Amino acid sequence: MIPDFVSDLREAVGPDFPLWLPGVMGVVRDEDRRVLLQRRAVAGLWTPLSGILERGEAPAAGVVREVAEETGVRVVVERLAAVTHSPLVTHGNGHRAQYLELVFACSPAEPGQEPRVCDDESVEVGWWPLDALPPMSERMREIIELVEKDEPAAWFVAAP
Template identity: 80%
Template sequence: MIPDFVSVLRKAVGPDCLLWLPGVVAVVRDDNRRVLLQRRVAGGPWTPLSGILEPGEAPAAGVAREVEEETGVQVVVERLAAVTSSPPVRHGNGDRAQYLEIVFACRPANPDSAPRVGDDESVEVGWFALDALPPMSERMRELIALVEKDEAAAWFAPSG
């Protein structure tokens, strides 16, 4: 679902303007060393849960909201794992965007939570063993690996 504030911006600038948007990514891991993933398009690659922050929304609250909306799973946000930027993308509706990605390590609040497709953004959601991940981009594997390092300091690309 496109947030209202993005729809307002799109009316003003059109689909070809590359919008720089604040995004959050949740790498949700359970006690069985599985990660919660989503597939946004039938037959498409799997990804960690992600979404756009609403204006004024705290990033940790936003990532928890996104996971619950998309999977029904409530999470505890444990730590900031990385700050990255996505490559520019053109969405299916023609809109161009690039995302500042705030990546969080999360765990399910209830270990027995069964994920379900919670909105029209996903066609499938599920838990996957870290050593048996489904088809996904190398970039998504790298985000999961950054969380798996379990480092206290968040990762970011150095300047220069």
Template identity: 55%
Template sequence: MAIPDHIRQLRRLVGPETLLWIPGVNAVVVDESDRVLLHRRSEDRAWSVLSGILDPGEEPAAGVVREVLEETGVHVLPEAVTSVTVSPPVTHANGDRAQYLEICFRCRPLSGQARVNDDESIDVAWFAADELPALEERSLLRIRHALDRSQAWFTPARPGLTGIGQEVPEVAS
């Protein structure tokens, strides 16, 4: 996996053991035949939806367009945000620890031939939704949410808790 310059600079300052909170994007690219574009990651040889890290100040929709083009050579149009999730903490092969805010978009291909377009992928292919290769559950959920075409999915907040699991103080009425 290519490490963006801004992450490399942060790592020089905080080291690999610091858990970084990183905004990322995911793309479920769906063509007119409802086939899904997937890539096989070079780091672990697993099939996955397309994804990447946002650059500082980059709009998420622009970031997902850039990531899909970089990885597959396909130009896409983001049509909808389909889910917003948080990854579990990850320790990468180089020892870097991270956790990702994942904004997933359903995208429509506009042009380009799907191909391996960078060193992050070893294969790129279109799959019918009912003939997907073995995928991690997180990728399957992203695909289901994108194909569902309903409102964006997110983990509901539990009443009485803040996002970090602390009790919400009572407000005087």
């Protein structure tokens, strides 16, 4: 779902201007070290759960909201794992955007939660063993690997 503030921005700047937007991504791992993934409706690719922050929303609260909205799974945020940015994306409606991505390591609030498709952003959701991930982009695999390293400090690209 597109947040209202993004729709307002689009109306003000038009469809051709590439927006720079704040996003969150949750790499949710359960007690069996499986990762929760969604297969996106638009491109059909598997990814960790992600979305755009609402105006004024704290990033950790945003990732909790996004995971619940897309899978019904309630999560606990463990740590900020990485700060990344997406490539420039052209959406199906022609709008272009690039995302600042705050990647969080998360775990289910209670064990045994079964995910379900809760909105039209996903066509499938599920738990996947780390050694048997479904087809996904190399970039998404790298993000999952960053979280798996369990580093105490968040990863980021250093300034030149």
